[in-house]
Amino acid sequence: MTVPNSRLLNLTQAQLKTWVVQAQIQSQRGQLPEYIPLLAQANPFWFAVQFQCIDGQVHQFGNITLLFPLMSVVKPFVLLFLLEQLGAEAVFSRVGIEPSDEPFNSLKQLQADQGLPRNPMLNSGAIALASLLPGENAHSRCESLCLWLNHHSNSQLFLDESMLSSVRSVANERNRAIATLLSQSGYLDDVELALDTYNHVCCLSGTIADLASLGMLLAQCQKPIRLEHCRTVNSLMTTCGLYQASRRFAVEVGLPTKSGVSGAMVSVVPSQGAIAYGTAQGAIACYSPPLDQEGNSVAGVFLLQQLAQVLNLKG
Ligand code: GLU
Numbered sequence: 146m147t148v149p150n151s152r153l154l155n156l157t158q159a160q161l162k163t164w165v166v167q168a169q170i171q172s173q174r175g176q177l178p179e180y181i182p183l184l185a186q187a188n189p190f191w192f193a194v195q196f197q198c199i200d201g202q203v204h205q206f207g208n209i210t211l212l213f214p215l216m217s218v219v220k221p222f223v224l225l226f227l228l229e230q231l232g233a234e235a236v237f238s239r240v241g242i243e244p245s246d247e248p249f250n251s252l253k254q255l256q257a258d259q260g261l262p263r264n265p266m267l268n269s270g271a272i273a274l275a276s277l278l279p280g281e282n283a284h285s286r287c288e289s290l291c292l293w294l295n296h297h298s299n300s301q302l303f304l305d306e307s308m309l310s311s312v313r314s315v316a317n318e319r320n321r322a323i324a325t326l327l328s329q330s331g332y333l334d335d336v337e338l339a340l341d342t343y344n345h346v347c348c349l350s351g352t353i354a355d356l357a358s359l360g361m362l363l364a365q366c367q368k369p370i371r372l373e374h375c376r377t378v379n380s381l382m383t384t385c386g387l388y389q390a391s392r393r394f395a396v397e398v399g400l401p402t403k404s405g406v407s408g409a410m411v412s413v414v415p416s417q418g419a420i421a422y423g424t425a426q427g428a429i430a431c432y433s434p435p436l437d438q439e440g441n442s443v444a445g446v447f448l449l450q451q452l453a454q455v456l457n458l459k460g
Contacts, residue, residue, distance in 0.1 A: 156196065158204055164451045165194060165206045168433070168444040175435025175443035178406045183311035184214075187408070187434040192444065193353035197361055198427040205353065213432050214308045214350045216405030217249065217266070221378045221386070222359060223274050223346060224265045226290055228374040231277065239277065239332050240270040244384045244391055249440065250319045252326065260330025266385040266403065268343075269323045273332050275346060276339035283338060287345035297370060298362040300355035309348040347405075353430050360411040360428025363401070379413055387446075390439040394446070398453040400429075408434035410445035 169192050178184050193207035215222075227236050245263040247254040255262060255269045262270035280286035284304075291302050320343070324336045333339045363382075366375035382401035387394045394402065402412040414426040429452070433444035 156204065161196060161204050162206065164448055165192075167451075168192075168194075168431075168447045169207075171447045172433045172435045172442070172444035175433075175437055177434055178436060178440075180315060180317075181308075181312055181406070182314060183308055184216075184407055184434070189435045191408075192433045194429070194431045194433075194444075194448065195353045195357040196427065196429050197357040199361075199365065199425060203354075203357075207353070207432075209353050211432065212305070212350050212352060213409055214305055214348050214405075214407045215302075215356070215409055216347045216407040217271070218356070218359075218403050218405040218407075218409045218411055219346045219349055220266050220271045220274075221363070221382050221403050222294055223271060223278070223290065224381065225363070225370070225374055225378045226293055227274055227277055228377065229370060230279065233374075233377065236265075236274070236277070239273045240265050242381060246389055246392075249388050250323070252319060252322050255323055255326055260326050260332060262327070262332070264381060264385045266381060266391075268320055269327065271346075272320065272324050272339050272343045273327050275342040276327075276333040276335065278342055278346075283341035283345045286342045287349065290346055291349055294349075294359065294362070298355075298358040300351055300358040302349045302351045302355055302359075304345060305348050305350040308350065309344060312344050312348060353432055356409060356411050356430035356432070357428055360413055360430055364413045364425035364428045379415075382413070388440050390437075390441055390446075394441075398449050400449060400453060402449065404441040404445065406436070406440060408432055408436060408442040408445070410442050410449075412449055 193211050196204040240262045243263050245254050250268045262273050264270050278286040280289050324340050327333045328336050363375050366372050379401040382403050383395050385391050386403040400412040404410045410431045412429045431445035433442045435443050437443050
């Protein structure tokens with residue numbers, strides 16, 4: 146398949162290698178998150194990136210066998226799954242579509258909005274959506290999401306049980322307060338089940354190739370997945386995908402992107418001059434644990450800035 150004006154396809158291994166080396170140096174300015182013990186123990190030098198083009202070309206760098214948890218990177222995929230299963234009306238009766246300038250785990254934002262989560266990329270929105278996943282318990286709910294994602298993206302995601310134990314080992318009072326307010330406002334029924342499901346889906350894990358495959362799910366948007374659902378998810382990633390840096394990143398880089406506290410990051414690269422993600426150029430997946438002050442992977446942000454500037458990927 147030929148993609149017109151596909152500059153992502155024109156990238157050479159040597160060009161990318163230069164940016165990768167710079168990104169790895171930059172990453173050492175970042176910090177590891179402290180509130181999840183296993184993430185705090187990550188090696189700050191761990192690094193993997195995959196550039197994947199729609200014609201099948203793949204460029205990989207770093208340790209491609211590393212396994213890492215998606216954390217908040219799972220949020221757009223929970224949204225896509227539920228849009229497909231339940232439809233937009235049911236989903237957006239539980240969660241809004243507006244960006245927020247508050248942190249990802251803000252209770253203040255939820256209180257200001259009378260208990261309706263601002264968007265699905267915040268913890269409040271993702272916890273509300275976790276409560277809509279089909280299944281009897283957190284494990285089966287997570288499994289149904291995992292099976293669906295693996296089937297449609299051809300990836301091998303799995304639940305990392307030791308990461309889940311680590312997440313559970315520290316009481317997350319903020320997420321609990323969010324879930325309690327959601328329940329009081331009528332946006333979820335069972336606080337424990339919603340929190341447990343949310344923790345499970347955040348611990349879905351895989352390699353950089355799996356993350357790139359998830360990105361391609363949004364980039365290619367192949368049948369039976371509806372194009373309008375991919376567009377909705379990509380748009381929300383553009384406006385809300387990078388915590389408080391979302392607005393700035395949308396102007397500077399402009400690629401639909403989602404980051405997570407593990408240092409994972411996934412971007413969709415649209416075709417030149419088109420917001421038609423059905424004809425995207427490809428996807429970029431990056432994993433590098435050190436985070437900037439806004440909680441985004443330093444190396445991931447750096448790489449995307451280089452790409453967007455030099456290649457004018459926005460069109
Ligand atoms: N499970 C994490 C939390 O709720 C995910 C946060 C993130 O990746 O931003 O704190």
